[in-house]
Amino acid sequence: xxxxxxxxxxxxxxxxxxxxxxQRGQREVFCGxxxxxxxxxxxxxxxxxxxxxxxxxHLIQSAAGVMIFAEPRFGTAIIDERDLxxxxxxxxxxxxxxxxxxxxxxxxxxxxxxxxxxxxxIKLDLSRAAERQNQRHHPAVRxxxxxxxxxxxxxxxxxxxCLAALVPGLPATPAAHTSPDLMVVGTLADVVEDQLRGLLQxxxxxxxxFPPRRSQDMPAVGANTRFLLAQPFLADTARAxxxxxxxxxxxxxxxxxxxxxxxxxxxxTAFGVMPEVFEQATQAARQRAEKSLGAARQRLQGxxxxxxxxxxxxxxxxxxxxxxxxxxxVEVGTPYLHRQHMAPELAWLPAGTRISEGQDVDLQxxxxxxxAPDIVVCGLGLANPLEAQGITTxxxxxxxxxxxxxxxxxxxxxxLFSRPLKRRDKLAA
Ligand code: SF4
Numbered sequence: 001x002x003x004x005x006x007x008x009x010x011x012x013x014x015x016x017x018x019x020x021x022x023q024r025g026q027r028e029v030f031c032g033x034x035x036x037x038x039x040x041x042x043x044x045x046x047x048x049x050x051x052x053x054x055x056x057x058h059l060i061q062s063a064a065g066v067m068i069f070a071e072p073r074f075g076t077a078i079i080d081e082r083d084l085x086x087x088x089x090x091x092x093x094x095x096x097x098x099x100x101x102x103x104x105x106x107x108x109x110x111x112x113x114x115x116x117x118x119x120x121x122i123k124l125d126l127s128r129a130a131e132r133q134n135q136r137h138h139p140a141v142r143x144x145x146x147x148x149x150x151x152x153x154x155x156x157x158x159x160x161x162c163l164a165a166l167v168p169g170l171p172a173t174p175a176a177h178t179s180p181d182l183m184v185v186g187t188l189a190d191v192v193e194d195q196l197r198g199l200l201q202x203x204x205x206x207x208x209x210f211p212p213r214r215s216q217d218m219p220a221v222g223a224n225t226r227f228l229l230a231q232p233f234l235a236d237t238a239r240a241x242x243x244x245x246x247x248x249x250x251x252x253x254x255x256x257x258x259x260x261x262x263x264x265x266x267x268x269t270a271f272g273v274m275p276e277v278f279e280q281a282t283q284a285a286r287q288r289a290e291k292s293l294g295a296a297r298q299r300l301q302g303x304x305x306x307x308x309x310x311x312x313x314x315x316x317x318x319x320x321x322x323x324x325x326x327x328x329x330v331e332v333g334t335p336y337l338h339r340q341h342m343a344p345e346l347a348w349l350p351a352g353t354r355i356s357e358g359q360d361v362d363l364q365x366x367x368x369x370x371x372a373p374d375i376v377v378c379g380l381g382l383a384n385p386l387e388a389q390g391i392t393t394x395x396x397x398x399x400x401x402x403x404x405x406x407x408x409x410x411x412x413x414x415x416l417f418s419r420p421l422k423r424r425d426k427l428a429a
Contacts, residue, residue: 013347013351014346014347014348014349014350014351015346015347015349015350015351015352015353015355016343016346016347018346018349018353018355020334020337020355020356020357021354021355021356021357022356022357022358023356023357023358023359023360023363023364024358024359024360025358025359025360025361025362025363026359026360026361026362027154027309027335027358027359027361028308028359028361028378028379028381028382029150029154029155029309029310029335029359029379030059030150030154030155030379030380030397031059031116031117031148031149031150031153031155031158032147032148032149032150032153032154032155032156032157032158032159032161033050033052033056033059033060033114033116033148033149033150033155033158034059034063034148034155034156034158034397035148035155035156035157035158035159035162036048036050036060036064036074036114036148036158037060037063037064037401038159038187038400038401039158039159039162039187039211040072040073040074042187042190042211042213043110043211043212043213043214043215044073044213044214045107045108045109045110045214045215045216046073046108046109046110046111046112046215047073047074047075047101047105047108047110047111047112048073048074048075048112048114049074049075049076049077049097049098049101049111049112049113049114050074050075050076050077050114050116050148051076051077051079051094051113051114051115051116051118051119051124051126052076052077052078052079052114052115052116052117052118052119053078053079053116053117053118054076054078056076056116056117056118057076057078060074060076073108075101077093077094077097079118079119079122079124090122090124091124091128091129091132094113094124094129095129095132095133098111098113098129098133098143102137102141108141109140109141109142109214109215109216110141110142110144110215111133111137111141111142111143111144112143112144112145112146112162112165113126113129113130113133113143113144113145114145114146114147114148114158115145115146115147115148115149116147116148116149116150117149117150117151119149120147120149120151126145126147127145129145130143130144130145142169142215144165144166144169145165146158146161146162146164146165147161148161154233154309154310154311154312154335154336155310155311155397155400156231156233156311156312156313156400157233159186159187159231159233159234160233160234160235160236160237161236162211163185163186163210163211163234163237164236164237164239164240166210166211166218167221167237167240167241167243167244168240168244169218170210170218170219170220170221170244171218171219171220171221172220172221172222172244173220173221173222173223173224173225174220177222177224178224179224180224180225180226180270180271181206181208181219181220181224181225181226182200182205182206182207182208182226182227182228182267182270182271183207183208183209183210183219183221183225183226183227183228183241183246184196184207184208184209184210184227184228184230185210185227185228185229185230185231185234185237185238185241186210186229186230186231186234187211187230187231188209188230188403188405189403190213191403192403192405192406192408192409193209195285195406195407195408196230196254196264196405196406197209199264199281199282199285199406199407200264200267202280202281202282203264203267203268203271203273203277203278203281204273204277205267205268205271205273207267208220210227221241221244221245221246222244222245222246223245223246225241225244225245225246225247226246226247226249226267226270226271227241227246227247227248227249228249228251228263228266228267229248229251229253229341230253230254230405231253231313232253232312232313232315232316232338232341232342232345233311233312233313235336235338235341238341249266249267249270250266250340250341250343250344251263251265251266251267251344252316252319252344252345252348253313253316253345253405254405254406255313255316255317255319255320255404255405255413256293256319256320256323256324256410256413256414257286257289257290257293257324257407257410258319258320258323258324258348259316259319259320260286260289260405260406260407260410261282261286262344264278264282265278282407285407285408286407288407288408289407289408289410289411292410292411293324293325293410293411293414295411295418296325296411296414296415296417296418297324297325297326297414299418299421299422300321300325300326300327300414300417300418300421301325301326301327302326302327302328303327303328303374303375303421304327304328304330304371304373304374304375305318305321305327305328305329305330305373305374305375305376305377305417306330306331306368306371306373306375306376306377307329307331307332307333307334307376307377307378307396308333308359308364308368308376308377308378308379308382308396309333309334309335309356309357309358309359310333310335310377310378310379310396310397311335311396311397311399311400312334312335312336313396313399313400314332314333314334314377314396315332315334315337315342315345315346315349315355316345317377317399318332318349318353319345319348319349320413321414321417322349322350323348324410324414325414325417327417329349329350329353329354330354330368330371330373331354331355331356331364331367331368331371332349332353332354332355332356333355333356333357333359333364334355334356334357335357335358335359336357336358337355337357361382365382365385365386368386368391369389369391372391373391374392374421375391375392375393375394375417375420375421376391376392376393376394377393377394377396377399378393378394378395378396379395379396379397380395380397383395392420392421392423392424393420394416394417394420398416399413399416402416404416
């Protein structure tokens with residue numbers, strides 16, 4: 001049996017003061033429209049109408065197509081040549097599409113008009129369109145807008161923009177309600193949400209999740225709200241919640257055993273949960289999770305890993321694979337380094353880790369090939385060329401689509417790194 005790794009929560013300088021290698025060149029990332037794939041599964045009465053081109057429609061369809069078993073809750077209103085040439089009134093066309101959609105789909109309660117590169121290039125004001133539609137359809141349907149364009153964003157920022165658009169409409173906590181409330185922010189698979197809720201309830205805490213499963217169940221927010229981020233890419237959402245008076249509870253992200261324990265501990269500390277109650281609530285699941293990592297650790301210990309910047313999950317993932325699976329970090333790339341949200345994670349990385357922010361893809365590929373890591377985490381566009389050079393890869397987007405947070409998912413998360421290496425072992429045998 002593999003040794004159980006003790007939970008280390010002592011403060012450490014780690015990479016707290018790291019000066020990342022900042023590069024601003026050509027990037028290889030998906031755009032923010034990708035977030036619709038997991039957001040539409042989460043908010044079950046919402047519809048995402050992309051206002052974009054055929055390219056946008058292809059992106060969404062190919063990313064989600066195989067998973068469609070019922071009528072999809074996303075679509076694209078195509079901006080065509082007539083619109084681009086100014087021959088048609090795009091607002092009138094869009095109103096017509098929305099009317100048709102809402103008449104055909106009375107189950108929709110929340111409609112997002114999602115901006116794209118083409119809609120931004122022609123400066124289509126979707127906030128005006130949303131306002132107009134709200135006048136017609138609210139309260140039966142609420143219409144909001146956000147941008148999912150690929151201009152200056154990475155794909156997880158689509159979720160950030162979507163949730164930030166929802167914050168101003170969240171109900172306010174009643175003035176008479178003064179005791180603190182806990183909110184978990186960031187889209188989680190339902191199974192993960194249920195597990196985390198169960199653990200928090202065992203400590204005597206009630207918790208709301210944002211976004212909720214149905215648009216009618218939006219959580220209230222106010223000065224008594226304390227929120228934990230479940231995802232590391234929600235800078236704008238956090239800022240919008242803070243503007244409504246909510247307080248962020250700094251914590252590592254709930255990835256792996258250590259991350260999940262420290263994340264739960266941040267809530268327990270903020271709400272005055274006694275240490276013995278915390279221990280009782282978490283012990284069994286924690287010990288199970290520690291044990292479950294053994295097999296993957298055997299394969300991954302000492303393996304060298306390189307992260308290209310993609311999802312913004314890279315720093316918490318690097319912390320997990322290093323501290324709990326014994327992997328060596330060659331380079332940890334992140335599209336954007338949010339020092340405040342990442343502070344607890346940076347403190348847990350080994351001092352001297354090469355952290356890069358942004359990308360100049362050719363230079364980064366050169367570094368990667370020179371370093372010859374055992375496994376590379378990267379976007380789809382880089383995976384095939386790297387595999388062709390004999391380097392094992394893991395698609396970063398899989399780490400976003402797969403439920404990986406919490407104790408019960410720790411072994412699955414470890415498996416996402418060990419499986420590509422095992423596959424290569426088999427091919428080489
Ligand atoms: S939003 Fe931009 S980057 Fe994304 S699919 Fe449409 S055109 Fe391409």
